[in-house]
Amino acid sequence: PLLLNWGSGPAVHPVGASIVSLFEEQVFKTPHHVALVYAGMEQSYGLLNESANRLAHYLLNRYEVNREDKVAILLPRSYKVVVAILGSWSSMKGIVYSIVLKIRVWKQRRISWLM
Secondary structure: OOOHOOOOOOOOOOOOOOOHHHHHHHEEEOOOOOEEEEEEEEEHHHHHHHHHHHHHHHHHHOOOOOOOOEEEEOOOOOOHHHHHHHHHHHOOOOOOOEOOOOOOOOHHHHHHOOO
């Protein structure tokens, strides 16, 4: 997993490769390996990819997002934030501004202003 090895040395990635394409390459290589651990729950690369793709297709079909759109993510801290980031990136073909808000309590007026 990426974060277990974070900072262990320089990473070499193909020039021009997006995070989405690198993630999908890892899914292809190790679909059953653990990709995400949160609050004692583990999710494999394959299941994480399925969830992200489901969200990506929903964004494309329901909202017709395109490369110029911005996708805001407003979720409490959970594994769903990772799914939302990957799904929004996938729907935009890797080009998206994802705004992840670490929120405990926000007033509705502030949330409305952001959205």
